[in-house]
Amino acid sequence: MSKRKARIAVLVSGGGTNLQAIIDAASSGIIVSGEVVLVVSSNPSAFALERAKRAGIPAAAVSKKECSSQAEFEGKIVALLEEYGIDLIVLAGFMSILSEDFTGKYPRRIINVHPSLIPSFCGEGFYGLRVHEAALRYGVKVTGATVHFVNEIPDGGEIIMQKAVSVREGDTPEKLQRRVMRLAEWKILPAAVEKISKEIISKSKP
Numbered sequence: 001m002s003k004r005k006a007r008i009a010v011l012v013s014g015g016g017t018n019l020q021a022i023i024d025a026a027s028s029g030i031i032v033s034g035e036v037v038l039v040v041s042s043n044p045s046a047f048a049l050e051r052a053k054r055a056g057i058p059a060a061a062v063s064k065k066e067c068s069s070q071a072e073f074e075g076k077i078v079a080l081l082e083e084y085g086i087d088l089i090v091l092a093g094f095m096s097i098l099s100e101d102f103t104g105k106y107p108r109r110i111i112n113v114h115p116s117l118i119p120s121f122c123g124e125g126f127y128g129l130r131v132h133e134a135a136l137r138y139g140v141k142v143t144g145a146t147v148h149f150v151n152e153i154p155d156g157g158e159i160i161m162q163k164a165v166s167v168r169e170g171d172t173p174e175k176l177q178r179r180v181m182r183l184a185e186w187k188i189l190p191a192a193v194e195k196i197s198k199e200i201i202s203k204s205k206p
């Protein structure tokens with residue numbers, strides 16, 4: 001009998017290259033302990049939804065703009081997570097800070113990928129290209145990516161994995177973002193998904 005896999009939901013808002021890295025890692029056997037069974041986007045026009053569709057993964061858009069409050073937005077997401085019996089929530093370019101009400105429901109069951117070496121260039125206001133703009137402005141010679149558990153402090157949960165990436169002469173925020181994705185995010189996010197999925201199924205009853 002095949003072993004149970006952790007049921008994973010990936011929350012996205014944009015292009016979804018990190019979602020793609022997870023999908024590809026499942027196809028190539030890097031992720032064997034978990035299965036992406038749901039993709040939720042906070043943005044109905046995110047290309048990540050198209051990636052989910054192409055991979056045959058059920059996907060839903062919960063438009064933040066159409067919700068009158070954070071509680072309504074999060075309530076809709078929680079309803080989907082419950083419907084799909086989710087064990088692990090992966091934030092992969094999800095551009096909305098989740099409230100303590102939400103994070104408190106899923107201790108050590110939400111992970112996030114952030115495009116810097118936490119605790120540098122993280123917390124509220126540091127997302128997407130802004131992180132790389134800040135790193136270049138500061139003049140750091142090394143940056144990278146971090147996968148961490150999500151708790152009530154933005155980018156403040158326990159670190160699971162990190163990978164460093166060199167900054168090069170002449171880097172633009174776009175060039176640096178792409179290098180950090182290719183050399184760090186797309187590697188450590190799938191690796192962390194496998195690690196945490198494995199831990200979840202080893203703890204759950206058969």
Ligand code: GAR
Nearest residue numbers: 014015016017018093113115127128
């Ligand atoms: C990624 O670089 C991710 O680390 C970052 O947004 C990008 C999403 O790209 N996330 C944050 O900044 C969260 N604070 P993707 O949609 O192609 O995966």
